[in-house]
Amino acid sequence: MDLARSTIRVIILGAGKGGTALLELFTRSPDVEVVGMTDLNPDAPGLRLAKNLGIPTTTDALALIAERRADLIVDVTGDPKLGAQLVQHKPPRAEILGGKAALLIWKLAQHEQDLRDQLIQAEKLACIGTLASGIAHEINNPLYTITGLSEHLREETRPEVIRDYVEDIIKSGRRIADIVQDLNAFARRSHREEQCNVNLNHTLDEAVKMAARRATMVDQIKVVTQYGDVPPVRGNADELLQVFVNLVTNAVQAMEGQGTLTLSTSSANGFVFTTIKDTGPGIPYNNLNQIFDPFFTTKEQGKGTGLGLHIVRDIVIQHGGRVTVDSTLGQGATFTVKLPVLQIP
Template sequence: MQSTPLKDSILIVDDAPNNIRVLVELLTQSGFQVAVACSGEQALERIPEAAPSLILLDILMPGMDGFETCRRLKANPETRDIPIIFMSALTDSVDKVKGLEMGGVDYLTKPIIHAEAIARINVHLSLRHAQRRLIQEEKMVALGQLIAGIAHEINTPLGAIQASISNMTGSLEYTLKQLPVVLQTLSPIQKDSFFALLNQTRQAQVRRSSREDRQLRHILQQQLTEYPFPHAARLADSLSRMGIDFLDPFLPLLKADNAAAILETAYQLSIIQNSSQNIQVAVERATHVVYALKNYVRQSASKMPVYASTIEGIETVLTLHQNQIKHGIEVETSYAPLPQILCYPEELIQVWSNLVSNAIQAMNYQGKLAIATSQQGSHVVVQIADTGQGIPPMVKDRIFEPFFTTKAMGEGTGLGLSIVKNIIDKHHGKIEVESQPGHTIFRVCLPIHPIS
């Protein structure tokens, strides 16, 4: 008999010692790890420790029978995905159908034919491993997209820092030479005007279009010509670069013989000021992204439920998806104060990431993403809405089915929303969807204190 190289663990649930002995010998010889439970109640107790890859479940047992045991296993998000093969001497097709309807994947009739049993077990274990690989691939694809976005989000502030340092270097060389000379030539009134100009420049950092810049230069040049000032065009250019649109406070400077040199020195100082501000903003941005990534990685290691912030998880996802969002998507958030909830934070981050990613793709990276939170009694509610194409009514009821997808071939495994549904079920929550062309809402409701 061919053994499985994966050393899967199989739980035998049967009340007949002879049946247990035969199955243990058969499965052990075939390379499986084996655990045994003599009743449905004992099976439910043993599963957390045994962590079986598959369950062989007898139907006719005293107390809790196989059907009730199966029902309880399928009702528990922790055990619902474990494949169950029923075993029974019953040959009535009604019993077989009932077992399959309750979630069993197959049926073995006693007395069990050894070769058939091993073949069926291997088939269902192979299917389970394939499904897990697909789920992992789905996670890796999502992680790859996040990493690409994160790399861009880190490189952007690093590029800004590099450019700002380059600008500062040139401006520092100029001002270190010129500033002492310029200050020596200024009267007390002109010095006050000079520092007022620097202060106004720091406050006037508003990005203007090329057209707006040309219009400002033209207006300044006209004003300078009216006084009149020599070299009006050159002075207007320097003032516009500093964002100055009102001349009166700076007239004492402009009347100086070396006004052009004074303005150029002020402009170079403004570059240093602006560059230092840009570096500060870029560092804060990079720090925010790194914090979000650390938050994501740290939480991914948690094995037990902990109390965590729902809003922090959503913000982590928005930060990690920023590269996909920022160019064509308007993000609107409306966060009501929420208590922390008992949860698996990394799994909920996967939920928010999947729903946000789906919304972005549904809008083809152009539209409005609206996220709102609220508390309703003992539950928190997260609503994620998009202005995408919508979900066709004929498929809306199937979107949470494993492997179902409306995407083109090769663009998805169809496991994303199925994983989302399983995670929410695990948290004893629920997910709803409303959709029409141009507007889709996913609504997730989670208990603050889940009941085990």
């Protein structure tokens, strides 16, 4: 057997913090297939993620080992009694990784996860940098209003006019506060533990609002929304917003200020499907297989990190979903994000 090319089939025992980190790490590796996960707690976070990914789960470790053919069994339960039973019940060719070795792998997975979080934050700040000129322009408009009306107030004596001016100044000040609040919310560092119910229709609207602050997002771009009555998904709202800000911003950049941006949502078979379609030049066929690779970019030097779509895919996978792209030269591109719906007990 060619070990360099073979897929390693893995069972993870333990679905707490350590098992979840290993599951996230293994699912990002093309040469690792997680064939099962177990934990005595049926509500363990790793089991929820595994179910979303379509990976078999159970609370019976020995039954899972007997049913699934695995090359490697990773035991992060910390249960010495289970370790002794594994030796007796494991398939002949399967290897067991437990104890200090499993702890080391878990620590490496945690380190990799921390690096991923830092990468997501760095890309988020880079995205804010591309929005800077649009945000400055948006703040300047109400700021001019405040400055102009304040100067008129110096000499105005009519109470009703003064009242109108003050109302306009207050509205402009609140507008600036809203812009800053939106920016701060997007820029803040998200935490993996912050899970909530997310309405993707609202998230798309927020993403368009952020992307609209780009200098290139002008009136010539028509935004068409085709939202379905979709159920919520469970996830990190900040990270999911970052996914759609990236996709919408890329679509806007591709159209160079002119075209139609179509956003749609629908649900089927336990998943919510979100599509972002543009009428830009499209993506060359040879680039489609590389577009989610880290540091791959077709933008001019200094105008892109090459990490945006890689992080988009990474976040979507962590939420138990999948992102795909379809494009024909001259006919634009369509990105589809598939996320599991919130499971209500």
